Amino acid sequence: MPTRPLILSALPHDIHAAAVRWALRANGVDALWCGSLADPALAPMSLQCDSENGLRMSGALDAAGIGAVWYRRPRDPDTFAHAHPGDAPFLRGEWGRFLRNVHALADEGGARLWINRPAAAAAAENKLLQLRAAHRCGLRFPATLVSHDPTEIRAFVRRHGRVVYKPFLTHTWQDADSGRMFSTYARIVEPAMLEDEASLRQCPGIYQVYVDKRCDLRVTAIGERFFPARLRSQHRDGFVDWRVRQAVQGLQAEPGELSGADQDKLRALMRELGLAFGCIDLAVDRDGQAHFLEVNQAGQFLFVEHLVPQLPLLRAMSAMLAQGCADYRLDDAAPLAYADYLASPKHAAWWAQASEGLKDRSPAAAGITLE
Incomplete structure (x- = not known):
């Protein structure tokens, strides 16, 4: 059977x-x-x-x-x-x-x-567990503090200078008075953010040394294969968190490069975490060195193929599932692309039903859903 x-x-x-x-x-x-x-x-x-x-x-x-x-x-x-x-x-x-x-x-x-x-999926949601694994695998990554201690947070910022604050999970809410929508993304820590003692104590956060980037590298790991994409802003002003540009349709991408040494270390990281799939975020500094930021074990990847059609991500995922192994044969899967799916009657029929009740009912919106 x-x-x-x-x-x-x-x-x-x-x-x-x-x-x-x-x-x-x-x-x-x-x-x-x-x-x-x-x-x-x-x-x-x-x-x-x-x-x-x-x-x-x-x-x-x-x-x-x-x-x-x-x-x-x-x-x-x-x-x-x-x-x-x-x-x-x-x-x-x-x-x-x-x-x-x-x-x-x-x-x-x-x-x-x-x-x-x-079990591996749940464990990999722990950011510090990821960084511990990255350390064991020899990956370069920014110094990180996870805390709600105002004294520790202020000392960390004084010691390192430019620091990024990150929430554990992106959250979106609506202001009751103005009706405006707000979302939590990574942002540079400003001095005013450290003044309110009660605010710092009330909400633990992730504080990480900022990497002066040349670009961001989004690496989609599908089994034994790695698909890197270089992310950049069309406004040429750079970004702390590329998801902000994604949300306002200002994100551009192109095929990226990953050194053999970094690929070996990322493969070791995935094995250390017990993951067969993950979306890995790297920051590439001005000297071309890649710094590991995180891996999302249930990350989005179709938006990457949408921006970089040369990356056969849909084909790779379907090949791995069909063959039931991480060292799948990509050539055994038909060369079907995400663009083919979006143009198909099946997608049109599915989206007409699935998008009921969503605020943004454009087909492209679901393909680049924020994480």
């Missing part, structure tokens, strides 16, 4: 899941897209363990059915059609704990590729 890839994403407007499923099906591979392992489209799961046979898993992740799992952006079930409303909190909690048990045992029940294994 042939195996099929499983895409786990609970976002109905996830263009990455839609495009990859389209590419897989165009290659004759019947991919399944579900919101989580609790999806009714999957067989019910069971875990059994006894002293004679040890642990056994059956159901949704049966080895005969699923060959590779793209653990993209799943969510636990939160609505239950046949349950009393008062039981919903209990059911949500039980499903969450059950799925944590299943995710923790991702290596059981057959040798399959996870992109990425749930």
Whole structure:
């Protein structure tokens, strides 16, 4: 019985899941897209363990059915059609704990590729764990402080001069009085930002020495292959956080270069973190030296192919899922591009339905969703 890839994403407007499923099906591979392992489209799961046979898993992740799992952006079930409303909190909690048990045992029940294994994916969200791994792999990276101690933060800024503040996760909210939208991106620390003691204590943050950049390098790691893209501003004024330019359509890109030594170190980093896929951000300084900033294990990559069509990212991801291995053969996948998907009737039909309720309903918007 042939195996099929499983895409786990609970976002109905996830263009990455839609495009990859389209590419897989165009290659004759019947991919399944579900919101989580609790999806009714999957067989019910069971875990059994006894002293004679040890642990056994059956159901949704049966080895005969699923060959590779793209653990993209799943969510636990939160609505239950046949349950009393008062039981919903209990059911949500039980499903969450059950799925944590299943995710923790991702290596059981057959040798399959996870992109990425749930435990590794969760661990890789820790910025300091990433930097510790980068240090072990010999990567260059800026000195970093994570703190809510005003004394430590001020001392760090005095010691290093130009410092960037970063939130742990980009957040967008609307001001109740003006109605204006605000988002948290990386920004240079100004003296006024360090004056309010209570403000610094109230919100922990990431403080990192600023790299005087020649450019940013976005490296999409898909299995054993690395696809670098050089990011720049069309306004030629540079940027601290390229996502701001992405949001205002001011970002430009071109094929990038990655030295053999840096590629070896990044490959070691991905293995140290246990990741089969990740979007790696590097800052290239004026001397051409690359500085590691972070890796997003569930990052966006279609916007890169949209800007740099020479990079076959959609083809590479679909090849890895279809073949179920990190050292996939790219030539075995049909040369389908993201532009082909955007021009297809399948995309038009899917987007007409998936974009309901979104403020920005332009097809390009989903392809460059901010992280």
